[in-house]
Each structure stands twice: as structure tokens, then as C-alpha cells.
């Protein structure tokens with residue numbers, strides 16, 4: 001008979017919970033290692049690409065371990081998406097946010113303080129964690145030995161160098177200082193942290209770098225084909241660009257028909273795509289222009305729409321692809337496209353997006369990686385396309401510099417001005433990375449993304465990666481004749497000469513390219 005000590009120390013069967021509770025067949029590469037470290041009570045930092053399945057890395061341990069897991073989430077939509085999904089599979093989950101009625105809030109707190117909470121995961125905002133009353137409640141749960149861990153989702157929000165800086169995140173260092181004997185374990189998760197942001201996350205959460213378990217996946221997604229389209233013309237009406245996008249879509253349609261035959265292809269569900277634009281007006285205008293093509297169903301999405309309309313579009317978008325025939329008996333359109341501002345984002349989980357287009361250069365590099373990462377979440381081939389031109393680049397630089405000047409002149413308390421200026425500098429740095437990414441014609445774009453995110457530094461810090469990415473690193477996937485990304489970017493597919501030629505065509509007599517060494 002196994003002795004009781006070794007029996008109680010044995011880690012629970014993770015696969016059992018994965019299958020029975022979460023109804024998933026197997027772990028994705030690295031997921032099991034991360035979950036095991038969390039279950040064993042370590043502090044964990046996970047930087048994994050969009051759609052990796054980061055949420056499971058604290059949800060599954062929360063179901064296994066005794067006690068309550070607090071999940072800090074920056075956005076209501078993201079929170080509700082996870083809460084609804086967990087409720088649907090019967091996990092005891094609650095949330096306290098601005099929409100929680102008082103009576104429900106009392107019930108949740110009663111359960112939390114009961115000494116044996118039924119709730120496994122409690123989703124809250126960072127702002128709630130700043131309040132004295134919530135902190136006191138956490139201390140009680142901790143004293144009762146019922147606080148399993150704190151999971152901090154979108155942990156990059158802690159840093160002024162991050163693209164989604166949220167001041168309340170900076171107060172989260174309170175946990176490690178005040179929930180002691182034993183210390184409460186922390187799991188910090190993000191898809192987009194540069195080396196500076198990573199350092200901030202570790203320092204501000206008061207994590208001990210020598211004891212912290214680090215994990216990461218490559219920042220560039222191997223199933224995404226990255227491409228930059230250099231615009232020679234940039235007319236006010238964008239006619240040339242619309243025609244270019246339509247050509248791109250027609251080529252996809254043609255390839256699909258060649259593969260399946262026109263009749264079969266016409267019966268398939270639409271191909272989903274997102275086009276990110278900078279302005280609400282452009283989202284309306286472009287959606288209506290694209291809809292004039294009978295193979296496209298395009299809809300605008302931006303913060304100016306009524307909340308019900310936004311919810312309606314989101315739920316249509318996240319529903320599984322429609323069956324082969326629409327309700328009116330007509331075959332579905334070939335493309336279903338959302339033309340959105342960046343209001344369309346986190347927490348909208350549609351696995352079937354096949355392409356993400358940036359109509360103008362994205363404003364931040366982290367934002368770009370996150371937005372382009374909404375393509376191919378099912379692991380199948382997908383594409384990221386950025387339209388780039390020098391006039392737009394310079395307009396963005398001008399606007400950023402003007403904003404910086406205005407903020408400096410606005411004045412205010414010294415520490416607030418310093419913080420705003422730091423954040424503004426971070427924005428400028430991030431946009432310079434976008435420029436570098438777009439203007440480079442001498443490197444694989446996958447490699448460039450990994451470099452700009454400091455993936456190699458993570459490796460030096462002892463971060464564990466999925467075995468496949470270690471094997472592929474620096475060796476062009478280890479296959480003779482293949483490229484670092486296996487031809488999944490314009491540089492590797494077209495080669496330096498052809499790509500350089502495309503880029504040179506964009507140059508007007510007055511325009512100049514930013515030298516790669518400069519940005």
C-alpha cells in the first residue's frame with residue numbers, strides 16, 4: 001500500500017480534469033508544464049501568443065486545488081466571456097464588477113468568507129483590489145487558508161511601458177507584501193510584453209525572479225502568414241486600396257474554388273476576416289464599399305454604435321460558422337468581414353478568422369501582434385496583411401509628437417506628468433517598432449517579431465518553451481532549403497530583391513524611408 005505521505009503529495013491527474021471538466025482532448029504544447037507549476041504552488045509568469053489557451057493555465061488549477069482563485073481582468077467583455085464559458089461547463093465561478101447587483105455581491109462575499117468557499121474562481125477588476133474592504137476580505141480568506149492563488153490576466157497593463165497601461169494594476173504588488181505566511185502564489189499572464197514591460201511586471205508584483213517559473217511561446221504565430229503591402233498611391237478616397245483588397249479576396253476565392261470546385265465552394269460557410277481601421281467614419285464607409293461586392297458581407301464595428309448593436313454583432317461573430325445554406329435558402333456569401341476600430345478586441349473569441357488586415361499602419365507594435373493574432377486561433381493557416389505608406393507613417397509621428405507637446409504643456413502634479421510622459425515615450429517607441437517591422441525587407445517577419453519582443457532574452461532568463469520552437473530556433477525549422485518561418489511571410493516567400501522592389505515603388509520623390517538602424 002502506498003504510504004499516505006507520498007499519496008497526498010502526488011499531483012492530481014491533470015488529464016482527467018482536462019477531459020472531464022473542460023472537455024478537451026489533450027493539452028497544447030507547454031500547457032501541461034505551466035499548469036503543473038501552478039498546481040504545485042509556484043509563482044508563474046507566462047508569456048504566450050494569442051489563442052495559446054492561457055486561461056486554462058489558472059482555470060484548471062482552480063478546479064483542482066482547494067480554495068478560491070482570484071482572477072484580475074482589465075475588461076468586462078473579457079471577464080464575462082470567461083465567466084460564461086466556465087458556467088456553461090458547471091464550474092463554480094462568480095464575478096464582482098460594476099454591473100453586479102448589491103444583493104448578488106453580498107451572496108458572493110458571504111460564500112467567500114464562509115471558511116470553505118464553494119466558488120472556485122472569482123473574477124474582479126484591478127480597481128476592486130485597491131479598495132480597503134476587498135483587501136480586508138482577502139486577508140480573512142487567506143487567514144482561513146482558503147486563498148489558493150491570484151491570477152493576473154493581461155499582466156502587461158501594469159507597466160507604463162505597456163500599450164494598455166492601467167494605473168490600478170500598479171497596486172497589485174500589495175498581494176505579495178500583505179498575504180504572507182504562507183505567501184499567496186501569483187500567476188501572471190500576457191501575450192504581449194516587451195523586455196521593459198516584463199521587468200516591470202516582475203518588479204511591481206514583488207515576484208522573486210530566482211524562484212519564479214517562467215514560460216513562453218514564440219511571439220510570432222507559426223500558422224500566420226505575415227505580409228506588408230506598400231501603397232504607391234494613397235488617394236483621399238482610398239479607391240486604389242479598396243481595389244487592392246478586393247483583388248486579394250478574389251484570389252482567395254479563386255484558390256478555394258480551384259481546390260474544391262465552384263459548386264462545393266459556394267456552399268461552404270463564409271471565410272471570416274477582420275479589417276482594422278483607424279477611424280469610425282472609415283469603418284462605416286469601407287464596410288459599405290465592400291458590401292457592394294455580392295460575395296462579401298461586411299459590417300462596421302466601433303465604439304459609436306449603440307451597445308445593443310455591438311452586442312448583436314459580437315454574438316453573430318462568435319457563433320459557430322453557419323450551416324451550408326442560409327435561412328433564406330441562398331448560399332452564404334464567400335466572405336464575412338468586420339471592419340472595425342480597435343474597439344473590437346479582447347475577449348471576442350472566434351477561432352475561424354482567416355485573415356486580419358490593417359488598413360493603415362497599426363499605432364502600436366503590441367497592439368498589432370494582438371490584433372493580427374485574432375487570425376487562425378484554430379491553429380489552421382491564416383494571414384496578416386498590413387497596408388503601409390509613408391504619408392500615413394509621418395502623419396502618425398506628427399500626431400504623436402503634438403500629443404506629447406500638449407501633455408507637457410498641460411502641466412499638473414510632477415509625478416503625474418512624469419508618468420504620462422513615460423507612457424507617451426513608450427507609445428512612440430512602440431510605433432517605431434511598427435515602422436521597423438513594416439519597412440524591413442531584409443529579414444523574416446516571424447524572426448523580426450520575436451526579436452522586437454525579446455523572445456531570445458526570455459530564453460536567457462531560463463524560460464521554458466514548447467519543445468518544437470526550441471528545435472526550430474535559428475535553424476530554419478531544421479529542414480534543408482526551408483526558411484525560418486517555412487515560407488510564412490512575404491520576405492521568405494518573395495525574397496529580398498522582389499520585396500525591396502515593391503518597397504522602392506512606394507517611394508515618392510519627396511518621401512524618405514526610415515533607416516533600419518534609426519528606428
Ligand SMILES: Nc1ncnc2c1ncn2[C@@H]1O[C@H](COP(=O)(O)OP(=O)(O)OP(=O)(O)O)[C@@H](O)[C@H]1O
Pocket residue numbers: 024025026027028031048049050051052053054055056191347349
Ligand atoms: N488544450 C486545449 N485544447 C483545445 N482547446 C483549447 C485548449 N486550451 C485552450 N483551448 C481553447 O483555445 C481558445 C483560446 O483560449 P484562451 O482564450 O485562453 O486564449 P488566450 O491564450 O488567453 O488568448 P488571448 O491572449 O488571445 O486571449 C479557447 O477557445 C479555449 O477553449
